[in-house]
Amino acid sequence: MTTNLMQQIRSHTDTNNQPHVMGTQEQRQQCLVPVQDRVMVLQQFHDTLGSGHPGIRKTKDLIKRYFWWPTLAQDVRDFVGSCSVCARAKHSTKKPVGLLQPLPVPEQPWSHITIDFIVELPPSNGFTTIMVTVDRLTKMAHFTPIQGLPTAAQTVSLFLQNIYRLHGIPESIVSDRGAQFTSRFWRCFCRALGISVDLSTAYHPHTNGQTERVNQSLETYLRCYTTYLQDDWPLYCALPNMPIMPDYTIPLVVLPSS
CATH class of the missing domain: 3.30.420.10 (Ribonuclease H-like superfamily/Ribonuclease H)
Incomplete structure (x- = not known):
């Protein structure tokens, strides 16, 4: 799956613009994803049966094993945060919100x-x-x-x-x-x-x-x-x-x- 995705992305990239990142050692092993293919990568690592709709951190870590682009972290947050399937299927792990308890309204001024x-x-x-x-x-x-x-x-x-x-x-x-x-x-x-x-x-x-x-x-x-x-x-x-x-x-x- 990942190999086919890399080949597809490289086919969209001009030969004069190699899809590799000249940066850290980790980035040199990753494929630079052009703008038009980033949604496809996000869908592949989040929406497919093999991915299982992971959270923000796991989705980002999975993508970073093979791909990279400058706005990867923000794009993953936006994509996972707007996923309607996750919103319907996942339960909240946060503490329940307490009931609002406003201060009582006084009956007299300056009391x-x-x-x-x-x-x-x-x-x-x-x-x-x-x-x-x-x-x-x-x-x-x-x-x-x-x-x-x-x-x-x-x-x-x-x-x-x-x-x-x-x-x-x-x-x-x-x-x-x-x-x-x-x-x-x-x-x-x-x-x-x-x-x-x-x-x-x-x-x-x-x-x-x-x-x-x-x-x-x-x-x-x-x-x-x-x-x-x-x-x-x-x-x-x-x-x-x-x-x-x-x-x-x-x-x-x-x-x-x-």
């Missing part, structure tokens, strides 16, 4: 909030970080420029100055697993006030996706309006009605018929 930090910003008056606090119901947010990543004690101080002073004590705070949120000091502080500490899953920022989306919009906004020196971004964090805010109230406008 459930999220806190995150945007770090490593260009220094401006000593500020390099923004503390982002979002109300999960109204989507209203506070952006507080701070000097570096805060400790647990500094986070408590920022919370009291910027959140508690304006909105009172929330029922829960969703955050990542940063050192300031997993510390005993922060946990004891929240326990004393009756605040539930909800930490996101490790290496899974989608848990706090609402805040991550706000972070993205804020960063885009700052890039659009800061000077070329990027040293005036704290001024825009203090604006009372930032243009990015209305975007997060639009999904709440739902007609009763919907």
Whole structure:
């Protein structure tokens, strides 16, 4: 089968353009396949009875024993990935996807909030970080420029100055697993006030996706309006009605018929 395939490919190749690869020792033993014959080679090593519809790696290894072309790996991935027979006949070996468990919708404004930090910003008056606090119901947010990543004690101080002073004590705070949120000091502080500490899953920022989306919009906004020196971004964090805010109230406008 392979010999006949090689002879057929060589018959399609100009004698002045030898179908051998001048490269590594392995490539010198392989036949260079012209563009018009590559699909035929893929079908021969994947679709036939003798091949048995192998996976991407096995199909590529089988072909590389005899043939080669520059885009072999990508062509094998595309060909095997689009094989309808494999899609129908093979079962998935991946773990089953868990059920989506979104955070419950709060009933009152600022009763459930999220806190995150945007770090490593260009220094401006000593500020390099923004503390982002979002109300999960109204989507209203506070952006507080701070000097570096805060400790647990500094986070408590920022919370009291910027959140508690304006909105009172929330029922829960969703955050990542940063050192300031997993510390005993922060946990004891929240326990004393009756605040539930909800930490996101490790290496899974989608848990706090609402805040991550706000972070993205804020960063885009700052890039659009800061000077070329990027040293005036704290001024825009203090604006009372930032243009990015209305975007997060639009999904709440739902007609009763919907």
